[in-house]
Amino acid sequence: xxLIEKISQDVVTIPAEWSVGDxxxxxxxxVLCVEPxxxxxxxxxxxxxxxxxxxxxxxxxxxxxxxxxxTDKFTFGSNYSTSVNAGYPLHRxxxxxxxxxxxxxxxxxxxxxxxxxxxxxxxxxxxxxxxxDVAVPPPAANFVWANGAAASALGLPQAGSVAFFTEFEAEGxxxxxxxxxxxxxxxxxxxxxxxxxxxxxxxxxLGKLEEKSKQAGGFFVCLWTHLxxxxxxxxxxxxxxxxxxxxxxxxxxxxxxxxxxE
Numbered sequence: 001x002x003l004i005e006k007i008s009q010d011v012v013t014i015p016a017e018w019s020v021g022d023x024x025x026x027x028x029x030x031v032l033c034v035e036p037x038x039x040x041x042x043x044x045x046x047x048x049x050x051x052x053x054x055x056x057x058x059x060x061x062x063x064x065x066x067x068x069x070x071t072d073k074f075t076f077g078s079n080y081s082t083s084v085n086a087g088y089p090l091h092r093x094x095x096x097x098x099x100x101x102x103x104x105x106x107x108x109x110x111x112x113x114x115x116x117x118x119x120x121x122x123x124x125x126x127x128x129x130x131x132x133d134v135a136v137p138p139p140a141a142n143f144v145w146a147n148g149a150a151a152s153a154l155g156l157p158q159a160g161s162v163a164f165f166t167e168f169e170a171e172g173x174x175x176x177x178x179x180x181x182x183x184x185x186x187x188x189x190x191x192x193x194x195x196x197x198x199x200x201x202x203x204x205x206l207g208k209l210e211e212k213s214k215q216a217g218g219f220f221v222c223l224w225t226h227l228x229x230x231x232x233x234x235x236x237x238x239x240x241x242x243x244x245x246x247x248x249x250x251x252x253x254x255x256x257x258x259x260x261x262e
Contacts, residue, residue: 005113007079011067012116016044016109020185030116034062037196037223037232038187044109048097050256052200054184056225057142063095066114073107120166122181125174128160131210136224137163137172143224146186147210150219150234153189155179186221187232194218194234197244198256202228205250209233212243228252 004026005013012030014023021039024031034055036046043062046053047069051062059065068077069090077090097105122141129145136143142164144154151159155177162180163172170176183189187196196219201209206222209231213220216235223230233243247253 007067007113010115010117011079011113013068013079013111013113014043016047016069016112017042019043027116029119031119032062033059033065033115033117035184036062036187037185039185040188043112047094047109047112048257049198050095050200052198052225052227052230052256053223054142056223056227056230057140058226060226061095063090066090066094066112068113069094069109070111071104071107071109073104077113079113123165123170124177124180125163125165125170125172126156126160126177126180127162127172127174128158131206131222134161135173137165139165139168139171141166145222147213147220149191149217150186150221153183153186153219155183186219190234191218193236195237195240197233197235197240199231199233199244199247199253200225200228200256201231201247201250201253205247205253206231208250209247212246215239215243230256 003015007013019040019042020032020035034051034053036053047063053062065082066077067079067082068075076093082090094109131145134145140163143161145161146154146156146159148159163174164181190196199209206229210220213233216233216239218234219232221232233240244255248255
């Protein structure tokens with residue numbers, strides 16, 4: 001079977017072991033509707049980790065866009081639409097695997113059928129501000145806040161927020177910035193010896209999480225999604241363990257699965 005199977009101009013089947021970087025080299029300028037924070041993360045790992053990423057603010061999780069998933073144990077879905085309105089939603093079966101509602105929790109994801117779209121023209125507005133002072137413009141396709149350490153990796157002059165626009169004119173407070181979207185895969189630029197802890201929470205908890213993140217001395221990035229805010233803390237394993245335990249004591253706060261697809 002070909003590495004890429006083209007179902008239509010806007011739907012393709014690709015190997016789940018591929019990363020975004022692998023796929024984008026072969027998709028003729030088209031991109032995924034929802035992207036991970038790393039261009040090196042495999043599609044399978046992105047699904048298992050919940051599928052929160054760039055595009056989630058308006059588009060939802062990556063798995064919610066899937067048309068079909070092929071595993072070594074089962075195949076579910078179709079080549080022509082998502083299954084969220086017929087039968088059991090596909091994304092509920094595969095997001096965060098393994099779990100009890102998956103047909104076979106030990107299944108290995110092999111290929112996915114997913115819609116793609118033309119690479120959008122992205123405009124960005126940067127606003128230097130405290131995390132407690134953020135304001136998300138309603139037309140924004142993506143919205144993120146980064147601390148000083150992460151700002152450097154994203155190409156920002158200092159800590160602050162960035163609102164990204166694709167279908168609407170950029171509006172809201174801030175100054176236009178260039179090149180930030182191209183550096184969005186910040187997980188690939190972590191300080192040496194750091195890994196990334198991802199926590200889904202609500203805006204009211206962000207101040208406390210920011211304080212806890214200072215113990216790790218690395219990146220602290222908050223990406224707004226359809227279900228809340230994805231707070232990302234980088235640091236050494238020992239520091240992140242303590243931060244995660246304390247963070248999960250906060251209301252409406254959940255750790256994103258870390259299991260790798262092997």
